[in-house]
Amino acid sequence: MKRIFLKRGKEESLKRFHPWIFSGAIQHMNEEPEEGEVVEVFTSENEYIATGHFQIGSIMIRVLSFNREAIDQSFYERRLAIAFDVRRSIGVIDGENNTYRLVHGEGDNLSGLVIDVYGNTAVMQAHSVGMHRERAVIAKALKNVMGEELKNIFYKSETTLPFKAELGQENGFLLGGETDDVAIENGLRFHVDWLKGQKTGFFVDQRDNRKLLERYAKGRKVLNMFCYTGGFSFYAMRGGAELVHSVDSSQKAIDLSRANVELNFPNDARHEAYAEDAFRFMEKMETPYDLIILDPPAFAKHKDALRNALKGYTRLNRKAFEKIQPGGILFTFSCSQAVNKDQFRAAVFTAAAQSGRNVRILHQLHQPADHPINIYHPEGEYLKGLVLYVE
Numbered sequence: 104m105k106r107i108f109l110k111r112g113k114e115e116s117l118k119r120f121h122p123w124i125f126s127g128a129i130q131h132m133n134e135e136p137e138e139g140e141v142v143e144v145f146t147s148e149n150e151y152i153a154t155g156h157f158q159i160g161s162i163m164i165r166v167l168s169f170n171r172e173a174i175d176q177s178f179y180e181r182r183l184a185i186a187f188d189v190r191r192s193i194g195v196i197d198g199e200n201n202t203y204r205l206v207h208g209e210g211d212n213l214s215g216l217v218i219d220v221y222g223n224t225a226v227m228q229a230h231s232v233g234m235h236r237e238r239a240v241i242a243k244a245l246k247n248v249m250g251e252e253l254k255n256i257f258y259k260s261e262t263t264l265p266f267k268a269e270l271g272q273e274n275g276f277l278l279g280g281e282t283d284d285v286a287i288e289n290g291l292r293f294h295v296d297w298l299k300g301q302k303t304g305f306f307v308d309q310r311d312n313r314k315l316l317e318r319y320a321k322g323r324k325v326l327n328m329f330c331y332t333g334g335f336s337f338y339a340m341r342g343g344a345e346l347v348h349s350v351d352s353s354q355k356a357i358d359l360s361r362a363n364v365e366l367n368f369p370n371d372a373r374h375e376a377y378a379e380d381a382f383r384f385m386e387k388m389e390t391p392y393d394l395i396i397l398d399p400p401a402f403a404k405h406k407d408a409l410r411n412a413l414k415g416y417t418r419l420n421r422k423a424f425e426k427i428q429p430g431g432i433l434f435t436f437s438c439s440q441a442v443n444k445d446q447f448r449a450a451v452f453t454a455a456a457q458s459g460r461n462v463r464i465l466h467q468l469h470q471p472a473d474h475p476i477n478i479y480h481p482e483g484e485y486l487k488g489l490v491l492y493v494e
């Protein structure tokens with residue numbers, strides 16, 4: 104196996120089990136590895152410290168193991184078996200729910216890999232060249248771990264891999280191919296478009312927060328802003344909302360929301376969906392909404408975009424504070440990893456202050472247990488939200 108040697112002192116973060124090695128930490132390599140190759144990492148004292156996937160870029164090595172072990176099918180089976188056991192412990196796999204994240208990258212000690220499960224189909228995404236190269240091995244390991252429960256594996260990495268690597272990324276089935284595209288979350292059904300949908304087809308990470316919203320929906324007029332597949336909308340309807348309006352700038356998202364609401368509540372006149380820009384919609388809206396959900400896309404994809412992102416959150420939330428009815432409930436989220444929960448809260452604080460409304464924090468929300476955070480990798484925390492009562 105090719106060897107990478109670190110500069111003096113650069114092993115410190117690895118001693119604390121942080122799984123990333125940046126290019127600046129590397130002293131030399133005994134031989135240049137190919138992108139995605141498994142390499143062993145040594146300290147400047149020539150001591151073994153980690154094994155990981157090599158990649159060209161700022162993060163040069165994604166650590167897979169701090170023990171000297173082979174990275175083969177059996178390695179992936181061991182890691183996947185633990186991940187599967189964690190999900191069984193959380194209680195997300197039963198008749199009422201067959202949608203969950205099975206592998207959350209570093210959170211499951213598999214940096215660069217994401218797997219979401221929808222019924223008997225797993226959708227796998229590689230975020231590193233190493234995981235891309237290993238996709239067939241991982242697919243076999245996954246089938247061995249999940250057994251009969253798994254009929255299809257769809258591989259989808261067109262948009263998640265570094266395009267410079269020129270790997271000829273493609274989407275397609277690694278197992279099976281005949282799928283029922285309807286999955287179940289907390290007893291509600293929805294279509295998953297793994298082929299063309301964003302991420303793996305559905306935003307699995309809002310499951311618990313949608314369930315909480317259901318409790319607040321009774322008799323309310325609901326605006327689900329940035330609705331995508333309409334997840335929050337059909338929970339609001341089950342919770343007894345008086346009306347539910349779903350808004351997204353993408354026509355495809357609007358079609359999906361309509362189809363999903365129809366699947367659960369056929370011919371229900373309480374729901375309407377609008378393909379429109381969020382700011383434009385909120386500027387001119389006249390419906391007296393008293394439950395608003397704001398779940399925008401990541402405003403800051405990188406640290407450099409932070410300032411503008413925070414301004415964006417403030418502007419958006421301010422609009423909601425200005426328009427929401429007295430006694431209204433606001434569910435507001437940020438999924439930008441670069442924005443931490445204090446920064447997000449400060450942005451919402453500023454918005455509240457600008458609107459002059461009395462605002463109470465009722466709940467502080469985060470990503471669910473099937474999106475675990477590796478304690479040694481705090482960067483894995485990304486989703487945060489607030490539920491607010493607006494007097």
Ligand code: SAH
Pocket residue numbers: 305306309328329330331332333334335350351352353356379380381382398399400
């Ligand atoms: N709440 C959703 C996930 C939202 S993802 C869920 O529970 O699944 C963010 C969505 O915001 C995407 O569907 C995207 O199309 C939409 N979007 C992005 N920019 C927008 C804008 N300016 N106005 C309205 N929608 C926008």
